[in-house]
Amino acid sequence: MNEIEVVLVLLGIMALLLALANKLQVPYPVLLVIGGLAIGFIPGLPQVELSPDLVFLLFLPPLIQSAAFLTPIRDFKANLRPIMLLAVGLVLFTTVVVAVIVHYVIGMSWPVAFVLGAIVAPPDAIAATSIASRLHLPKRIVTLLEGESLVNDASALVAYRVAVVAVTTGVFSFQEAGLQFLIAAAGGVLIGLTISWLSVWFLIHIDEGPVILIFTFLMGFGAYSLAEAVHASGVLAVVALGIYLGRHWDYAIRLPENRLQTELVWSSIVSILNGLVFILIGLQLQSVIKGLADQSELSVLWYVIVLNLTLVISRFVWVFPGTYLPRYFSRKIRERDPYPSWKSVVLIGWTGMRGVVSLAAALALPLTIESGAAFPQRNLIIFLTFTVILFTLVTQGLSLPFMIKWLDISGDDNEAQEEAKARLVAAKAGLARLDQLAVEDWVAQEVVDDIGHHYQTRIQRYSSRYHRSEDNEDEEKALSIERLQHELLSAEAGALIKLRDSGMISDEVLRRVSRELDLERVRLASASTQPGIINSANNHDHEAHTTSTSRAAIEPAESGMRESA
Numbered sequence: 001m002n003e004i005e006v007v008l009v010l011l012g013i014m015a016l017l018l019a020l021a022n023k024l025q026v027p028y029p030v031l032l033v034i035g036g037l038a039i040g041f042i043p044g045l046p047q048v049e050l051s052p053d054l055v056f057l058l059f060l061p062p063l064i065q066s067a068a069f070l071t072p073i074r075d076f077k078a079n080l081r082p083i084m085l086l087a088v089g090l091v092l093f094t095t096v097v098v099a100v101i102v103h104y105v106i107g108m109s110w111p112v113a114f115v116l117g118a119i120v121a122p123p124d125a126i127a128a129t130s131i132a133s134r135l136h137l138p139k140r141i142v143t144l145l146e147g148e149s150l151v152n153d154a155s156a157l158v159a160y161r162v163a164v165v166a167v168t169t170g171v172f173s174f175q176e177a178g179l180q181f182l183i184a185a186a187g188g189v190l191i192g193l194t195i196s197w198l199s200v201w202f203l204i205h206i207d208e209g210p211v212i213l214i215f216t217f218l219m220g221f222g223a224y225s226l227a228e229a230v231h232a233s234g235v236l237a238v239v240a241l242g243i244y245l246g247r248h249w250d251y252a253i254r255l256p257e258n259r260l261q262t263e264l265v266w267s268s269i270v271s272i273l274n275g276l277v278f279i280l281i282g283l284q285l286q287s288v289i290k291g292l293a294d295q296s297e298l299s300v301l302w303y304v305i306v307l308n309l310t311l312v313i314s315r316f317v318w319v320f321p322g323t324y325l326p327r328y329f330s331r332k333i334r335e336r337d338p339y340p341s342w343k344s345v346v347l348i349g350w351t352g353m354r355g356v357v358s359l360a361a362a363l364a365l366p367l368t369i370e371s372g373a374a375f376p377q378r379n380l381i382i383f384l385t386f387t388v389i390l391f392t393l394v395t396q397g398l399s400l401p402f403m404i405k406w407l408d409i410s411g412d413d414n415e416a417q418e419e420a421k422a423r424l425v426a427a428k429a430g431l432a433r434l435d436q437l438a439v440e441d442w443v444a445q446e447v448v449d450d451i452g453h454h455y456q457t458r459i460q461r462y463s464s465r466y467h468r469s470e471d472n473e474d475e476e477k478a479l480s481i482e483r484l485q486h487e488l489l490s491a492e493a494g495a496l497i498k499l500r501d502s503g504m505i506s507d508e509v510l511r512r513v514s515r516e517l518d519l520e521r522v523r524l525a526s527a528s529t530q531p532g533i534i535n536s537a538n539n540h541d542h543e544a545h546t547t548s549t550s551r552a553a554i555e556p557a558e559s560g561m562r563e564s565a
Contacts (some may be wrong), residue, residue: 098115354392
């Protein structure tokens with residue numbers, strides 16, 4: 001089996017595991033890592049090696065850019081203090097604690113111990129986002145977890161770089177390390193903002209969908225590569241780029257079809273990359289175990305237990321004082337941000353899943369130091385890193401739903417109310433514009449009356465949602481209308497297929513008209529707060545809706561490529 005066939009097989013297995021994870025309501029990184037472990041022991045399969053360069057350059061930029069793009073900047077800024085306490089303070093604290101423990105328990109030298117500490121310190125952005133998105137957590141907890149995992153890779157990788165240099169050269173300076181950390185962080189942010197500003201300017205002046213799609217991928221790779229080339233933080237460069245691009249997205253991409261097309265393709269590719277990353281992590285076990293032939297099984301098991309307990313305990317030791325002490329000593333912080341419930345702090349303390357960045361950093365360790373000797377305990381570091389990823393993903397990832405239920409933590413509905421407000425304001429703006437245009441000669445009065453009635457109905461509905469009215473008459477009426485429209489659109493789609501099958505219209509005409517119907521069905525589904533009411537009436541129709549929606553996403557891309565050719 002050659003490399004291409006291996007990749008295709010892995011993609012097929014990944015798709016099956018993703019579908020199974022959705023059916024079992026299990027966070028997909030957990031199932032993919034376990035699946036990769038199982039695949040690795042199938043006899044006859046070629047051994048798959050995960051290259052650190054492949055992870056750092058091919059996987060990391062688009063995954064971080066996507067997470068940063070979706071970061072709500074308002075919430076990120078409002079929680080900047082606790083995010084930085086987690087992303088920088090906790091990472092450095094964990095690095096030091098792990099270094100002390102492994103130095104005295106395992107017997108690693110101080111520089112090597114700090115290398116291991118920096119590798120396993122940062123929780124993973126992909127794991128945190130994928131797991132938090134499946135659980136109905138309060139918005140602030142999700143913001144803290146995602147904000148932490150976005151920034152902490154940068155602080156951990158800078159600490160890792162300094163520690164590796166200390167091991168290979170035998171020279172270490174706290175002052176030089178601190179200065180390097182500041183320069184790398186500031187340089188990464190500056191490079192990311194500069195490239196994103198230039199990118200937005202470029203995107204404003206182009207309307208070709210395929211060009212926009214390709215360019216949005218390349219800008220992340222460019223920001224990361226340029227930052228790393230000048231020894232700045234490539235992670236922070238991509239984070240800054242993603243946040244800036246997300247903030248200016250609707251301004252930069254003028255045509256709505258280009259926005260829809262790009263976002264859908266991005267979502268698909270990021271899902272594939274996420275899946276491949278975690279399944280490749282699981283496939284590394286065989287090669288990792290082979291490097292431990294000279295280690296006692298009992299001693300290695302003891303090291304694994306000690307390291308994982310250290311990581312779990314050190315996170316709790318940090319988050320409780322980090323949460324309550326600033327409020328205790330600062331009245332200003334206390335008034336602006338009152339004491340949170342201990343339950344939320346416990347949950348944040350338990351969500352420390354590690355992932356691909358830790359494994360890539362371990363695999364990227366040099367084979368030798370400057371003297372020509374082998375890098376000290378390299379195989380043990382890689383194995384311990386792998387066990388940390390496996391333990392945190394499986395144990396903490398699978399136990400999170402039970403932890404949330406035990407703590408009785410439920411999500412808030414602030415975001416739903418904000419959405420209702422946004423829809424209400426937008427509908428009022430549309431109605432106001434209709435009143436302005438009603439006097440124009442080209443506008444028929446009966447059209448104004450029909451559209452005005454439609455807007456009035458929407459305003460009543462969104463007003464009830466926003467003010468949380470107990471009277472559901474408007475909502476029930478709107479849901480009934482949406483369900484009826486959905487059924488009528490399904491009938492239209494079925495009639496089009498019959499026309500095509502009978503030869504009365506071409507496939508091209510079918511795709512063109514179906515795309516309009518699909519977009520209307522997507523609009524109906526997104527406008528409804530209870531899509532299950534619409535879709536549960538007919539499961540087969542729901543499947544057709546999903547398929548046609550996918551076709552609507554693909555068809556513009558095909559059309560754009562044909563036009564560009």
